[in-house]
Amino acid sequence: MQRTERLFALAEYLRGRRTGVTAEVLAERFSVTVRTIYRDLDALRAAALPVGAERGRGGGYALDRGYSLPPVNFTAREAALVVALGRFAIDMRLLPFTGTLESALDKVRSALSTSAQRELLARLRELTFLGVPSLPTRKPVREALERAWFERQPLRIxxxxxxxxxxVREVRVESVVMDRHETRLDAVDLASGERRHFRLDRITRAEVVGP
Structure with missing residues (x-):
């Protein structure tokens, strides 16, 4: 289980419990170390999830059961603009995280009524994107970069x-720079400690180094 999936599962598990649960029990359930659970709990708190700890019998870590993401309702016009900008970013390769962006756009479209979807498609046909796309990159490289960047994990490239x-290097990505026709990683080479730039299209393989 990847860390993003584990964090989501951890939040849902805590939300569904009536009582708190210890870090040791969580570590056993998710097949990780107690130290990893502490890091995951800190990550949930950093994401503004109300994770608390209670002492005594039935105590442990718990998530406020009243917490949930608020619904977002788009009008057809708002959805059209969001999808149009998303399609532009994908077609021009402005962002390396195209898979996640495609998934988000699908959710926006599927949330609309049938008539609103027809209106959205009609509006999109009237939009034309001009420009030179960024240099292509390999899908596995983009996916590894996305995970490393969002989860703040080292990346072996x-x-x-x-x-x-x-x-072959192990790097820590500090930022992703999108400049006209190329995307660069501003990263620290973990072996030398030097800060370097790496063009994304010149990375042939990449994998996350971490839990």
């Missing part, structure tokens, strides 16, 4: 420089 020299 195979990189081919301008002299066609291939190297």
């Amino acid at each position: 195979t990189y081919v420089d301008s002299n066609f020299l291939e190297t």
